[in-house]
Amino acid sequence: MAMRFWKSSRYVPPWRRCLLPILALALMGASPAMAVNGVPLAAGAPEKQELQGAEAYFHFAMAKLAQQQQRYDAAVAFLREAAAADPESAGIQAELAATYMIIRDYPAAEESARLALAMEPDNSAAHTVLAHLYYSRARRGIDSQANRRRAMDEMEASLRGQNEDAPDVLLTLGRFYFEQGKFRRAADFLLRYLETQAAPAPNPLFLLARAHIQLEDYDGAERALEQILDTVPDSLQALETLVNIERLRGDFAGSLPLLEKILAIRGGDGSLYKKMGEAYFHLHQYPDAIEMFNLALNEEPGSPYSLYYLALSQERSGQMPRALETLEQMHVRDPENTEVVFRMAQLQERLGNPRAALELYSELLDLLLKVEDPDDPRRTDISTFCARVALIRMELEEYAAAARGLDACRNDLDLPAPGLGLLRARALIFARRDEKALSEVRKGREQFPQDPRFQILEAEILLQTGDEEQAGHILDARLAAAAAGDGDGAGTRALVADAWFNAGAQAERRQEIERAERYLLRAIGIDPEHAAALNYLGYTWADGDRNLDEALDLLQRAVAQDPENGSYQDSLGWVYYRLGRLQEAREHLLNAVNYEADDPTIRDHLGDLEQEAGHLDLALSYWRESLKLGADDPAAVSRKVRDAERSTARP
DSSP: OHHHHHHHOOOOOHHHHTTHHHHHHHHHHTOOOOEETTEESSOOOOOGGGSSSHHHHHHHHHHHHHHHTTOHHHHHHHHHHHHHHOTTOHHHHHHHHHHHHHTTOHHHHHHHHHHHHHHOTTOHHHHHHHHHHHHHHHHTTSSHHHHHHHHHHHHHHHHHTSSSOOHHHHHHHHHHHHHTTOHHHHHHHHHHHHHTOSSOOHHHHHHHHHHHHHTTOHHHHHHHHHHHHHHOTTOHHHHHHHHHHHHHHTOHHHHHHHHHHHHHHHOOOHHHHHHHHHHHHHTTOHHHHHHHHHHHHHHSTTOHHHHHHHHHHHHHTTOHHHHHHHHHHHHHHOTTOHHHHHHHHHHHHHTTOHHHHHHHHHHHHHHHHTOOOTTOGGGGGHHHHHHHHHHHHHHTTOHHHHHHHHHHHHHHHOSOOHHHHHHHHHHHHHTTOHHHHHHHHHHHHHHOTTOHHHHHHHHHHHHHTTOHHHHHHHHHHHHHHHHTTSSOHHHHHHHHHHHHHHHHHHHHHTTOHHHHHHHHHHHHHHOTTOHHHHHHHHHHHHHTTOSHHHHHHHHHHHHHHOTTOHHHHHHHHHHHHHTTOHHHHHHHHHHHHHHOTTOHHHHHHHHHHHHHTTOHHHHHHHHHHHHHTTOSSHHHHHHHHHHHHHHHHOO
16 A cells, blocks of 8 residues: 555655655665566666755655566656656656666656766766667568667677676677677677686677687587586587587598597487497498498488498498498489489499499480570589590490580580580590591680690591691691790690690501501600500500510519509510510519409410410419400400310319
8 A cells, every 4th residue: 555655646645755766765776677588677766865855865765666677667657757857867767767678668768778878978878778669670671780880889889888887788798799690709798707706607608709700710610519518518509519529630540439428428329320330430430330321311311421432431441332322312312412323323324334324324314405594503513524435435435425415515505614614525536536526626726826736636536537737737736836846846746746745646556557556656756654645555566476575674664654554464464474574474464463453365364374484274263264254355365265175174
């Protein structure tokens, strides 16, 4: 009843007025500050001497009591009485503004806050109220960016208006700036806040860690997270964020103990198993990675991420057929995933299935050509896969089909693609369509006049058609220009040497041996370290049982250039065989097998060697292996087998 009396009547009996200061002092001492979102809206009650008269002080004290009881309408009424009693008190207006905020009377809150600031521009509480008003508008989508900026300006003004750092204001500023994406400012305020705390709570530390991560200050983030773990050792939030930091650093060895701790705390799930699998994968521990990705798939069947990395782990652990099966599962679920089709094509190539690889690369091209967005980065891969399809067809000796496919690709691309034009000309050369190849390179010369490869390839074709004089003139002119500093000198010499070599190799395939040798010698003359030309000419002489000492020199030079090349080791072993130096021949032929285990010619040569050495059973074994591997001349090798079998069958 007493409260209703004081609320409804402005009359205060004289005997009661003497009690007002005493009652007010008692009430004010017990009154806490109000807060919104954890931030005090008013800095507390004005000191008694700041209010003009006991009546203002009494009503202010009653308002604080009403706030404590969460009777905010009553608090507003008392504060209005206090303001009427002391109209020049900025503190009363700030407190009134804060109370209006509590009851969501935002226009009245703004009016009171501005009245407070008109009287006292540095009033911290009024600035805080305005900050929350602006922030509330921004959250509702009202001129968001501008209101967020105003909110932060007001909050900083609130901070400047206080004699010392107000922890809650510092924390709020840190949060505001973080949400605005101003991570450096956010980190600064959060650090200032944490300096005021004897035992910082986890949430501000975590927010500081997130700000440091955005700034790529991973050490700072780690320090903040370790502070959390010092007080909450099983904080999953801190542990998982530390894992993400280690992943960003690429320190997968550092992430594994953290992941294992998370596993021990809460058990495994698909996400955790994936992260552990990823760590094992990057540490090249592929069996462990396979185990983790299989566990992840048990939790999340069909997860594309887990399936993809499972396939990669299987491939890198040598389980290529299983990797192919895993990728096929993905392909069934998502037939238009170009990365999956590409990986499948690569695996088929590595497994020695060129036809299957060709089919997959063709499928990949069809998918890429459906991509309509010209800025899609996948479109840049089209020419690469066009070339890959053509090269596989050329390996299968389907030269005309390779040329047709390249022509279609260029039409589909509608982009300059000099590499495809050069490759198409090369396919036409192998198809023995020299005139068409010549036409192709001449068109390329017109379209790409600065690209020397077209003119050099033109000369190569002329060499193959027998116009050695014109071809030699073109190639010599290119060499002279390169020597004079026109373009890349070393690159031009290599291209010209390649032209002579390619023409020589093509002539040898056409059984034009004399011309082949002449061209190969020109290649070696231009580039004495041209390993392919050294090997080709040396083997040609050794196979023909001619110029064996010169062949030995050439082949020793080729092997010195590339000692792990099985073809070069085979050629060197073969010339030693021709020279009758069987022990040295055996050494190099066995080296060749180590580098090219599936080459039938090397087995054939080893058979001939062991027959010469008198080891007919061993020779027979090598020849049979040659036939199984697809001997180049199966009829000739079969005759050797039959002759050896007859010899071993005799009593």
